[in-house]
Amino acid sequence: MNVVIFGANSEIAWECAKIYAMKGCNLFLVSRNADKLEVVANDLAARGAGEIKKVAQDLADIAKHRQLLDDIDKSVGEIDLAFVAYGTLSDQQRCESDAAETVNELNTNFISAAHLLTLLGNAFEKQKRGSIAIISSVAGDRGRASNYVYGSAKAALSAFSQGLRNRLSKAGVAVLTIKPGFVDTAMTAHLPKNALFASPSSIAPAICQAIEKRKDILYTPWFWRYIMLIIKVIPEKIFKRLSL
Amino acid sequence: MSKVFSRDYASWGRYPKAAPKSVLRVNWRHEFVDQQDASANLLPYGMGRSYGDSCLNNDGGLLDARPLKRFINFDPDKGVLRCEAGLPLSEILDFIVPRGWFLPVVPGTKFVTVGGAIANDIHGKNHHKAGTFGCHVTQLELSRSDGTRQVCSRTENQPLFKATVGGLGLTGLILWAEIQLIPISGSQICMESVKFGALDVFFDLADESDESFDYTVAWIDSLQRGEGFGRGLFMRGNHAKSSQKKAKNTASAGMSVPFDFPSFSLNSLTVRAFNALYYAKQHERKVKKEVHYNPFFFPLDGVRNWNRIYGSKGFLQYQCVIPRDKAKEGIAEILKAATQSRQGSFLSVIKLFGSIESPGLLSFPREGATLALDFPFKGKATLDLLNAFDAIVRQADGAVYPAKDARMSAADFKQYFPEWRQFMKYKDPNYNSNFWRRVVGNMEAKAK
Numbered sequence: 249m250n251v252v253i254f255g256a257n258s259e260i261a262w263e264c265a266k267i268y269a270m271k272g273c274n275l276f277l278v279s280r281n282a283d284k285l286e287v288v289a290n291d292l293a294a295r296g297a298g299e300i301k302k303v304a305q306d307l308a309d310i311a312k313h314r315q316l317l318d319d320i321d322k323s324v325g326e327i328d329l330a331f332v333a334y335g336t337l338s339d340q341q342r343c344e345s346d347a348a349e350t351v352n353e354l355n356t357n358f359i360s361a362a363h364l365l366t367l368l369g370n371a372f373e374k375q376k377r378g379s380i381a382i383i384s385s386v387a388g389d390r391g392r393a394s395n396y397v398y399g400s401a402k403a404a405l406s407a408f409s410q411g412l413r414n415r416l417s418k419a420g421v422a423v424l425t426i427k428p429g430f431v432d433t434a435m436t437a438h439l440p441k442n443a444l445f446a447s448p449s450s451i452a453p454a455i456c457q458a459i460e461k462r463k464d465i466l467y468t469p470w471f472w473r474y475i476m477l478i479i480k481v482i483p484e485k486i487f488k489r490l491s492l
Numbered sequence: 493m494s495k496v497f498s499r500d501y502a503s504w505g506r507y508p509k510a511a512p513k514s515v516l517r518v519n520w521r522h523e524f525v526d527q528q529d530a531s532a533n534l535l536p537y538g539m540g541r542s543y544g545d546s547c548l549n550n551d552g553g554l555l556d557a558r559p560l561k562r563f564i565n566f567d568p569d570k571g572v573l574r575c576e577a578g579l580p581l582s583e584i585l586d587f588i589v590p591r592g593w594f595l596p597v598v599p600g601t602k603f604v605t606v607g608g609a610i611a612n613d614i615h616g617k618n619h620h621k622a623g624t625f626g627c628h629v630t631q632l633e634l635s636r637s638d639g640t641r642q643v644c645s646r647t648e649n650q651p652l653f654k655a656t657v658g659g660l661g662l663t664g665l666i667l668w669a670e671i672q673l674i675p676i677s678g679s680q681i682c683m684e685s686v687k688f689g690a691l692d693v694f695f696d697l698a699d700e701s702d703e704s705f706d707y708t709v710a711w712i713d714s715l716q717r718g719e720g721f722g723r724g725l726f727m728r729g730n731h732a733k734s735s736q737k738k739a740k741n742t743a744s745a746g747m748s749v750p751f752d753f754p755s756f757s758l759n760s761l762t763v764r765a766f767n768a769l770y771y772a773k774q775h776e777r778k779v780k781k782e783v784h785y786n787p788f789f790f791p792l793d794g795v796r797n798w799n800r801i802y803g804s805k806g807f808l809q810y811q812c813v814i815p816r817d818k819a820k821e822g823i824a825e826i827l828k829a830a831t832q833s834r835q836g837s838f839l840s841v842i843k844l845f846g847s848i849e850s851p852g853l854l855s856f857p858r859e860g861a862t863l864a865l866d867f868p869f870k871g872k873a874t875l876d877l878l879n880a881f882d883a884i885v886r887q888a889d890g891a892v893y894p895a896k897d898a899r900m901s902a903a904d905f906k907q908y909f910p911e912w913r914q915f916m917k918y919k920d921p922n923y924n925s926n927f928w929r930r931v932v933g934n935m936e937a938k939a940k
Binding site: 259270283284286287288290291294295434437 | 517559565566
C-alpha cells in the first residue's frame with residue numbers, strides 16, 4: 249500500500265503514519281522542515297515501514313505542487329492513500345491587526361490545500377480508486393471571535409472536501425474529512441489545557457479506521473460531533489454575545 | 493521547543509503539592525534546548541510516576557520530555573533498540589513483544605518513560621538475575637545547560653554516564669538511549685503463586701526460588717499481627733518457552749478511577765479487609781498458571797489513576813532496602829512498627845535484591861531485602877511513622893528509594909548515598925528538584 253503524507257511532521261499525521269508503518273506500507277513523506285522529516289522518517293523506518301521516500305518542501309508554495317505530484321507519480325506510481333495534514337494554527341490577534349497575516353493564514357490552510365487537492369483529485373479520478381483524507385477542524389463548523397481566521401479557512405476546506413467527495417464518489421474514490429477537536433500537540437502547546445484535550449495517539453486509530461471504512465466525515469474524539477451539534481444550533485442572536 | 497500553558501505536573505503520590513513556574517515542551521531531539529531560561533533551574537519531567545518530590549520543581553521550570561517518543565533504530569536480529577527518552581515503556585513493549593523481544597528490566601508500571609527509567613535506575617522482579625535498568629543501557633545522549641550534547645556509555649564519558657544512571661534527572665536532559673533487549677518466545681509468563689504463613693518462610697522461598705526463576709516478588713499482609721505475622725503470597729515466574737495457549741491480557745482493560753475517593757474510604761478496616769481477602773483468595777498453597785505479561789508485571793496498570801483511591805491529600809510510599817545480613821530483623825521491625833501504628837498499608841511488597849551492581853552512582857538497589865509500603869497522607873502521624881522506619885533503616889545500614897520519597901532527611905540521604913559528593917561533580921548546575929533542594933540544596937549553595 250502506497251501512502252503519501254502531506255505535512256508528515258504534524259503529530260496527528262505521524263501517529264497515523266506509525267500505524268501504516270507497522271503494516272509495512274510504503275510511505276512518501278512531504279513536510280517543510282528537512283531535519284524534522286529526517287527524525288520522523290527514521291522513526292517510521294524503525295517501526296517497519298516499507299520503502300520510505302521524503303521531500304522537504306513548503307506546501308504553502310503552490311507553484312511547486314505540480315512538480316511534486318509528478319515526482320510522486322514517478323517514484324511510487326498509484327497512490328492508495330493521500331493524507332493532507334499540513335496547516336498552521338493562526339494567531340487570531342495578529343491576524344486582526346495585520347490583514348496580510350490573515351491572507352497568509354488563509355493561503356496556507358485553505359488556498360494551497362485547495363490547489364493541492366485539485367491536482368490530487370484529478371489524479372485519483374483517473375486512477376478510479378484510493379482514498380484522500382483531509383485534516384480539517386471542528387473550528388470550521390462555526391465562526392468564533394477567538395479563532396475565526398483559522399476557523400474560516402477550515403470551514404472552506406471542509407466544504408471543499410465535501411464537494412470533492414461528491415465529485416469523486418462517482419469514480420470510486422473515498423474522501424474523508426477529519427474534524428479533530430482539541431488535540432494536545434506542539435501546535436496547541438500554548439493553550440490552556442482542559443479535559444477536552446485528546447492526545448494525537450488516542451485519535452489516530454479512529455482516523456485510520458475511518459479511512460479503511462471509507463467514511464465521509466469523522467469527528468474525533470467522537471464526542472465532538474455532539475458538542476458541535478449543540479454549538480451549531482445556538483441562534484446567532486445569542487451566539488454573537490457569547491465568548492467562545 | 494515551545495512554552496506550555498498550565499497542565500497537571502504532579503507526582504504520583506500527589507504529596508507534596510507543587511507547581512512549576514514554567515514548563516518547556518521539548519518537541520525535537522535535534523533542536524537546541526535553551527536551558528538558560530530565566531529561572532536557570534530546570535528538571536526533566538516524563539510521566540510523573542515518581543511518587544514523591546524527585547519529579548517536582550516548584551522553584552523552577554520543567555522540561556516536558558513526553559513529545560520525545562520516537563524510535564531511532566531497531567535491530568530485530570540483535571535486539572538493540574535506540575529511541576527517544578520520552579518514549580513510554582508501554583509503547584516499547586507493544587512493539588517489541590510481537591517481534592520476540594522484551595525489556596531487560598521492567599518496573600511495576602509500564603507507564604514510565606525510558607528517561608525516567610534511567611534517571612531513577614529502576615529495578616524489577618528480576619533484579620536478582622538482571623540488575624537494574626541502567627545495567628542494560630548501552631549508551632545515551634545528554635543535553636546540558638552549557639549548550640553541549642554528550643553521548644555517554646560505559647566507555648565514552650563514563651563518569652557522566654555513571655552519574656546519569658540513577659541521577660534523578662539532574663545531570664541534564666536525556667535525549668535518547670540505546671537498550672539491549674532480551675529474547676522471548678512469546679508474551680506469556682509461566683508463574684507460580686505460593687502462600688506463605690510467616691516472614692521467615694518468605695526468605696526461604698526467595699532463596700529457593702531466585703535460582704530457577706527470573707522473576708520473583710511477594711505481596712505481604714502488613715496488618716496481620718500475632719499468628720501469621722508476615723504472611724503473604726510469593727509470586728515467581730519465567731518467560732514461557734513457547735506460548736501454546738494465549739492467556740487473556742486482562743491488565744490492559746481500560747478501567748479508570750475518575751475522581752478522588754473521599755479520604756475515609758481507605759481506613760484500617762477496609763485495608764484490613766482487602767488484605768485478608770487477598771490472602772484468602774488463594775485456597776491452595778501453590779497455584780501454577782500461564783498468564784500474559786501484563787497482569788504479571790503490571791497488575792495495577794489495569795486501573796488508570798489508581799492513586800486517586802487515596803483521596804486528594806495523596807499518599808506516601810516508603811521503599812527501603814536492608815542489607816542481607818540484617819534483613820530478617822530489619823524487615824520484621826518495620827512491619828511490626830507498621831502494624832502497631834494501625835496505619836494500614838494497602839499494598840505491601842517485598843523482594844530480595846541480588847548482588848549485580850549498577851553503574852549508577854546514586855543507584856538505590858543493593859544486595860538485601862527491599863520492602864515497599866504505602867500510606868495515605870494523614871499529616872504528622874504518617875510522617876512520624878516513616879521517621880520511625882528511618883531509624884531502623886539507618887541502624888541496619890540500609891537505604892531509602894529517592895524515586896518514592898518525599899521526606900527523607902538530608903543526613904539520611906547522605907548516609908544512604910555516600911557517592912553524592914562524587915555525583916555533584918557531574919550534576920548540571922542549572923538543574924534542581926524539590927527532592928534535591930531538601931537533601932543537598934544548602935550544601936550546594938555553601939560549596940559555591
